[in-house]
Amino acid sequence: MSAEILVELRRCCPPTTFLTTPELIAPYLVDERALFHGRALAVALPETTAAVSELMRFCYTREIPMVPQGGNTGYCGGATPDASGVAMIIALSRLNRIREIDPSSFTLTAEAGLTLADVQQAAARHQLLFPLSMGSEASCQIGGNLSTNAGGLAVLRYGMARDLVLGLEVVLPNGEIWDGLTALRKDNTGYDIKQLFLGAEGTLGVITAAVLKLYPASTQRETAWLAAVDLSAACALLGLARRLLNDCVTSFEYLSLAALELVLTQVPETRCPFAQVYAHHVLLEVSVSGESSDLRRGLLKLFEVAEREQLVLDAVLTETLAQRADLWRLREKIPAAERAAGGSIKHDVSVAIAGVAELVDRASRAVLAEFPAVRFSLYGHLGDGNLHFNILAPATVDALAFRARNAERISMLVHTQAAELNGSFSAEHGVGQLKRDLLAATKSPVALMLMRQIKQTLDPKGLMNPGKVL
Numbered sequence: 001m002s003a004e005i006l007v008e009l010r011r012c013c014p015p016t017t018f019l020t021t022p023e024l025i026a027p028y029l030v031d032e033r034a035l036f037h038g039r040a041l042a043v044a045l046p047e048t049t050a051a052v053s054e055l056m057r058f059c060y061t062r063e064i065p066m067v068p069q070g071g072n073t074g075y076c077g078g079a080t081p082d083a084s085g086v087a088m089i090i091a092l093s094r095l096n097r098i099r100e101i102d103p104s105s106f107t108l109t110a111e112a113g114l115t116l117a118d119v120q121q122a123a124a125r126h127q128l129l130f131p132l133s134m135g136s137e138a139s140c141q142i143g144g145n146l147s148t149n150a151g152g153l154a155v156l157r158y159g160m161a162r163d164l165v166l167g168l169e170v171v172l173p174n175g176e177i178w179d180g181l182t183a184l185r186k187d188n189t190g191y192d193i194k195q196l197f198l199g200a201e202g203t204l205g206v207i208t209a210a211v212l213k214l215y216p217a218s219t220q221r222e223t224a225w226l227a228a229v230d231l232s233a234a235c236a237l238l239g240l241a242r243r244l245l246n247d248c249v250t251s252f253e254y255l256s257l258a259a260l261e262l263v264l265t266q267v268p269e270t271r272c273p274f275a276q277v278y279a280h281h282v283l284l285e286v287s288v289s290g291e292s293s294d295l296r297r298g299l300l301k302l303f304e305v306a307e308r309e310q311l312v313l314d315a316v317l318t319e320t321l322a323q324r325a326d327l328w329r330l331r332e333k334i335p336a337a338e339r340a341a342g343g344s345i346k347h348d349v350s351v352a353i354a355g356v357a358e359l360v361d362r363a364s365r366a367v368l369a370e371f372p373a374v375r376f377s378l379y380g381h382l383g384d385g386n387l388h389f390n391i392l393a394p395a396t397v398d399a400l401a402f403r404a405r406n407a408e409r410i411s412m413l414v415h416t417q418a419a420e421l422n423g424s425f426s427a428e429h430g431v432g433q434l435k436r437d438l439l440a441a442t443k444s445p446v447a448l449m450l451m452r453q454i455k456q457t458l459d460p461k462g463l464m465n466p467g468k469v470l
């Protein structure tokens, strides 16, 4: 970076550390999936909201583009700068304090740079639960979770990240601080401003802190693995489980046999829960707080009814925490297994739950008609109608070259089928730079106009995370 700007930056923003050497900034310049490589002026590591504000005021005045970055685990290249080398990366990892826990109000005020796991643990120390949970929780940050409106493994019961927020503190592109850190559950005083920043992927400002909703910690939890007759049966099982178990289903995750086999072959010390081979698997978890429920009895009843209604072929219930961990490992290791098998063309599609089986049928046929030798790795948050419809190159070809040549066409085929079923091309991973053109091509003109007007109002110079989302 220009030595003069660095001197000026250090003078204007004395508490902030700036990384400038190529070795130190390299990890911030590439996304989780290594799809995007960018360049940057520097990486700033502010430690307070005031420092973020000073830094952003400086950048705004000098018209330096700003790219917020959390744990850099996002799947759409949202935190990676472009190749111009003029942007300032604002990394939030040092803004990482718990400001307050209020057990009587069931709230926790967290700074943006805390990892999701830190937030969960802070709540747990008070016998409370922060229910957002996902495979990346040890490294993704709460600011990134809120900026991507992350989903994860307990949406069915507790909602997306957006549903877990009461208040926000945001630094606007010009450095002004919006203090919306309210813990009110009821506040109908005009527009709900925080909603603009949730899921905005850093294009409207930098989230610096949030008041998060907590829940009573679970006191009973049961985890089961079931083999469903087919995908429609798996969806019907979800409805049955919700009805029979008093709506206490926390997670309802689907794994196709192909996704499961990838894990079993690629990840050491993994084992199939069944001796027999089944095509459709469900990881089901139910939980309650308080002492009165007999969840185990409820689950056994569910197995009995589901078998009688010819929805399931087999089921196991875990007896120990280690067994539970083994089952979750099978689900959470799928992305790593895909990577080990040469990588996949990923899709994060959602439709109404009733339409999931039709989506899989139509999208599989559309893809196979043009690419008959590809391999599928289908899995996801079936309880939310959200499937990761991932596709691996044929076993006999170079995976990287195959993806480079065919990813665009294959994704088009999958997304077209999701759109025809009124679905979404991005259920939880966002838009970033990966799906920007898709957003432009598929959102209605009115929706796009409104999004552009909001962007223009909050970021008139277009300095916040340019090239992302819009």
Ligand SMILES: Cc1cc2nc3c(=O)[nH]c(=O)nc-3n(C[C@H](O)[C@H](O)[C@H](O)COP(=O)(O)OP(=O)(O)OC[C@H]3O[C@@H](n4cnc5c(N)ncnc54)[C@H](O)[C@@H]3O)c2cc1C
Pocket (backbone or CB within 6 Å): 032, 067, 068, 069, 070, 071, 072, 073, 074, 075, 077, 078, 079, 092, 112, 133, 134, 135, 136, 139, 140, 141, 142, 143, 144, 145, 146, 147, 148, 149, 150, 151, 152, 153, 201, 202, 203, 205, 206, 207, 208, 335, 428, 429, 432, 465, 468
């Ligand atoms: C193994 C694995 C499993 C995953 N599982 C899930 C899952 O189940 N569900 C799911 O939804 N996602 C999942 N993800 C994707 C990812 O972890 C989430 O999108 C997560 O919310 C990103 O958080 P982050 O801190 O890493 O954000 P980053 O990747 O750093 O940034 C994501 C976006 O948010 C912006 N941003 C980051 N921090 C801020 C801030 N403080 N203020 C303003 N903008 C900001 C960035 O500019 C970027 O646009 C998974 C990823 C991995 C690697």
